[in-house]
Amino acid sequence: MKYDDYLELYKTKTFESMNLYFRAREIFPGGVSHNIRFFKPYPFFTRKARGKFLYDVDGNKYLDFWNGHWALILGHSPSKVTQKLRKQLKSGTLYGTANEVSFKLGWEINKAIPLAENTRFCSTGSEATMYAIRLARSASGKRVIAKVEGGWHGFNTNLLQSVNYPYEVDEGLGLIEDEGHFVESLQFNDLERSLKVLESIKDDLAAIIVEPVLGGAGCILPKNGYLHGLQEFAQKNGSLFILDEIVTGFRFSYGAVMDNLKLEPDLFTLGKIIGGGLPIGAVCGKKEFMKLADATVEGDKSTYCSIGGGTFSANPLTMKAGYHTLKTLKKDPTIYENINNLGEFTRTGLTKILNEMKIKAEVTGIGSLFMIHFLNDKVRSINSALDAALSNKEMLNNYNLALMANHDIFFLPGKMGAFSNAHDKKDSMKLLNATRSIFENPGNVKPS
Ligand SMILES: Cc1ncc(COP(=O)(O)O)c(C=O)c1O
Structure with a gap:
């Protein structure tokens, strides 16, 4: 699938959210109550959240790596x-x-x-x-x-x-x-x-x-x-x-x-x-x-x-x-052991997949936090906010849209992900497999 297909797929599966978003724009500046919660083409509207999942008003269920701005270390509503x-x-x-x-x-x-x-x-x-x-x-x-x-x-x-x-x-x-x-x-x-x-x-x-x-x-x-x-x-x-x-x-x-x-x-x-x-x-x-x-x-x-x-x-x-x-x-000290291991496993797995697919990227993070940065001619490694800002953000946002649209995986586009204790290794594998499938054709996540 190409970028435009992901966009169409997202729009098809989030019709009710789209309606709500355009009504919300009448009430809230930009339609949201925190600047970063807007993403293109419009954010889905959440109806409930449990454990590792967000459920939207259209009936979609997303595996959540945003976890309430990384606050929910035990998952939603433990x-x-x-x-x-x-x-x-x-x-x-x-x-x-x-x-x-x-x-x-x-x-x-x-x-x-x-x-x-x-x-x-x-x-x-x-x-x-x-x-x-x-x-x-x-x-x-x-x-x-x-x-x-x-x-x-x-x-x-x-x-x-x-x-x-x-x-x-x-x-x-x-x-x-x-x-x-x-x-x-x-x-x-x-x-x-x-x-x-x-x-x-x-x-x-x-x-x-x-x-x-x-x-x-x-x-x-x-x-x-x-x-x-x-x-x-x-x-x-x-x-x-x-x-x-x-x-x-x-x-x-x-x-x-x-x-x-x-x-x-x-x-x-x-x-x-x-x-x-x-x-x-x-x-x-x-x-x-x-x-x-x-x-x-x-x-x-x-x-x-x-x-x-x-x-x-x-x-x-x-x-x-x-x-x-x-x-x-x-x-329960195993909680930290569990989520830190998941972070390590995921960073290693993402790095390996991106290398294999010859995508220039660096995966940063520690413990249960992780983030992919797509590199370019200006940025060859990530050491500062400036490096992150000048990396290929468009590709990151498009990758995040592809995860949402076709794999029901949610990262707040452009932001790092976090594991909570509600996640397990299967969730990490789901993310790794989705990433592999998105990058099977490197043109997939670029806008046409
Ligand atoms: C490092 C850091 N400091 C301060 C804040 C602000 O916290 P709040 O959003 O609860 O006002 C944040 C929010 O993300 C943060 O990441």
């Missing part, structure tokens, strides 16, 4: 969590007061990640990173935040810079130029260049914020020494080192990547997995810095950093879902 949520529904959905279950989740995080000496819950990852940089500015008395090109920390205004290629161009309207002066961009994995930039802004450098694995920018691993180099510079300079572990926290093992890499961030952010499928964000870190968020101290507002929480922070539904997700992960 019974160990939903049973507890059903019970919680009877006891209240939003207390708006201090509550015991938030203490339980906070305590679990504290035991799993020693540097979570203190935690403040909020409702999204974007909020968590916004709080982290406000705390860093309070603690350091400085203003500039360094982030990496392609680094994604959510839609908080402060960090909405150099996210999408071309990095020097504004991320959109509504951003004030003056604010941009307080954010500086570094090139991921190029320590020498990054240190040069940091040196030039060191007097006003409040913090460096970085994901330990670039997630949204293409599932890119840090080179040896890169993150340590940034941490060392920040901490010697009296600036804070912030790790954004919103994707990586509890993704590869019971804890955070900072422990595996022996990093010691001053602050870090969590989200996704710790919410067990419900909205969450958390800023955590050393007491020395987190204590600035203590608004109970005597004094006026000049003595603390107002980082909030919000109406829905620490709501009992999210706290219960998060707590029972972590408990499930802690109790």
Whole structure:
């Protein structure tokens, strides 16, 4: 089949979604409630999700490798969590007061990640990173935040810079130029260049914020020494080192990547997995810095950093879902073994198939995360967000459409995939076989 055939097939099987999408465009800008959820020609509309499957309004059932923005490590609606949520529904959905279950989740995080000496819950990852940089500015008395090109920390205004290629161009309207002066961009994995930039802004450098694995920018691993180099510079300079572990926290093992890499961030952010499928964000870190968020101290507002929480922070539904997700992960270490093995098996399998078919591609990832990048004359290997951005994205989107249209396999087009504990080896084999069949004729996924 050719690209146009996949397109026709997708349209034929998603007629109801198409109707809904065009009606949704009247209600929502772009027809969606998150920019990345749109893909061409239009997204299917999900009716329900269970285990490893998404079911759309047209009756299609997709094997899901997107897993709710990679948040659902146990799959969709795992019974160990939903049973507890059903019970919680009877006891209240939003207390708006201090509550015991938030203490339980906070305590679990504290035991799993020693540097979570203190935690403040909020409702999204974007909020968590916004709080982290406000705390860093309070603690350091400085203003500039360094982030990496392609680094994604959510839609908080402060960090909405150099996210999408071309990095020097504004991320959109509504951003004030003056604010941009307080954010500086570094090139991921190029320590020498990054240190040069940091040196030039060191007097006003409040913090460096970085994901330990670039997630949204293409599932890119840090080179040896890169993150340590940034941490060392920040901490010697009296600036804070912030790790954004919103994707990586509890993704590869019971804890955070900072422990595996022996990093010691001053602050870090969590989200996704710790919410067990419900909205969450958390800023955590050393007491020395987190204590600035203590608004109970005597004094006026000049003595603390107002980082909030919000109406829905620490709501009992999210706290219960998060707590029972972590408990499930802690109790059964085979979960990490299983999903990490699936990731490894799939990366190896995809690489082998693409090599055999003489498709120039690189498969990146670690543990249960993986992504294919199609290479071209400009990009021969993937080390940074720039490499990922300049790789053959059109081919990737077309491959993702082919998987959806003809094989009922869903990746959010252009984004990395993740295994959950609902997946097994048969799912990996299904993906490998589908990939082989799509590339049997290399012209298949190119537009005609
Ligand atoms: C590394 C990272 N930080 C922050 C965020 C923002 O989290 P949220 O979408 O919950 O606001 C994301 C979301 O994908 C992320 O991947």
